[in-house]
Amino acid sequence: MTAPPQLRAGPGPGGAGTAAAVIRTDALTKRYTSEVTALDGLTVTFAPGITGLVGANGAGKSTLIKILLGLLPPTSGWAVVLGHDVAASGERIRTLTGYMPEHDCLPPDVTGTEFATHLGRMSGLPATAAKERAAESLRHVGLYEERYRQVGTYSTGMKQRVKLAQALVGDPRLLLLDEPTIGLDPAGRRSMLDLISRIGTEFGISIVVASHLLGEIEQICDQLVVIDGGKLLRSDTMTSFTQVSQVLVIEVDEGTAALAAELAARGLEPRRSGRGLLVRIDGDVTYDAVRDTVADLGLPLNRLEQQRRRVEELFRDTGDEEERDDR
């Protein structure tokens, strides 16, 4: 368990430093019954940009989203969304926030335009503005051609896009997307992620993407918040998750065993890893030693680079002191 970063000792919601964060929670707890605890003392900050909210099914992602929308009162603790306290200003938050639920929520017998327009009205847009924004939202999600078709005739991918369009129609400053790629094939997932990435970077809308598939959303996120059993596992920027490690990867087309023996002889303690060798880096000396060894043996060098961590490996090894070297 890592200590959450940038914790403030402020007395409650609305303290200094709210402006920078899109969402802040402090000791947020939700108990449904004495046995069922959905959120357990969650303290975390969501920065502007795209944040992945990662956790297994039942980790508390959907509960957190409902609390952030002001739809579910927390048992204890507090949360602030876009500077507004969820307990007191739910309506204000819902004016500024678009929500895409995980489950199917589409009436089959209306057209995409009718659906998005109606929900635009429900977001508080006057009739004409709702029509315009519905058309624009549908265009942005790539449903312009199909907007006069009944939603019931849409493919799964198109249905997910309509759900996204209705979240976008009220021009939110924050989007809460609950499992937006669920039920999609790989190509559909790819294009949905591209779309979310585009909305986050080009439209200037902060996004929280809840997903149980880490490998998928890590590609588009600026920040990751990982929860498990209602508790914070880790929260950090994407760059620190995938930071370059102090390990060198060496791959040669042949003679790996000879290279390993020679490196060991020079005191570098190589480890086998797949087709390559791993060597701990002690500054430029290591690079020089490896270069010289490979050159001396006359081996065809295929790869020589600092190892990058994949995020998934980190979660497997959470708590391993080696992973947190320079933080």
Add this chain to the structure above:
Amino acid sequence: MTADNGALSPAGTGVIHDLGYRHYDGPRLGRAGIIRALCWHSLRSAFGIGRGAKAKIVPILMFALMCLPAVVNAVAVARAPGHVRIVDYDTYLYRLRSLVMLIFVAAQAPELVSRDLRSHVLPLYLSRPVRRLDYPLAKLAAFTAACLLVLEIPLIVLYLGTIVSAGGGSAVWAETRALIPGMLVAALWAVLLAAIGLVLASLTGRRAYATGVIAIYLFLTWTLSSILVGIAQEGPFKQAAGPPLGARLGGLISPFTVLDGVRQWLGGTSPGPIPPPGSVGFLYGVMFGVLLAASLAGLAARYRRVGAA
């Protein structure tokens, strides 16, 4: 917020191929405005407006059927000047009115609430800047208004059809004085039947089931009340001095006869489906209150739970 969005950058480049994302900075309606918009949307859908042609058949047919006696009356009094009005304002052919309202409520209440339950669209409403009970509130207001239109417009047609053939101001005044209590009674009908219809429809997302539940409830209780009243009145309990107690209480079972009991308790004198309740008239007022309160409480309880999970 990140201010460096793409919407600002193309300016000045002179190439316009994509306007990009534009933020909305126009006016926004508050909570009351959103409720009004939902109410208007629901009122339209109660008559199938904004839906396909098929959705309009039942509401339009029921409305036309309800207007029929008023139109017949207008023709009748026009042909024979001085002829008395053939339909009462306060009871308005109660058999027809009950039947029409039974079908209208059973068919259209599910249109307003069951469809949304079926497609699980409620989380989307709840994520809007309204409160949890604003949704049933808007639906109730819309459906009450829809029932009011079906009940009151025929009365106005009846009134207009009568006064154009009426002789003189005093006759018009007499008609007006008869119309007003009639419209009040119709309003009671609309309020109670809309609430009962919506709470029953909100029990299930399946439209056909919802229609069935409403129709069965209204029809069974109506039949039961009629049978009880009939037995008490015509059976061995028949008394010389006014209707027996059983006949006067029998109407408490069905919303339709409860409404007629309230009418008579409030002073309505036209003959109705149940005998004058007399001293137990207040019970009809109590029953009206109980049915209405139970329906509203049920609706609130239902929508407090729905979407909370």
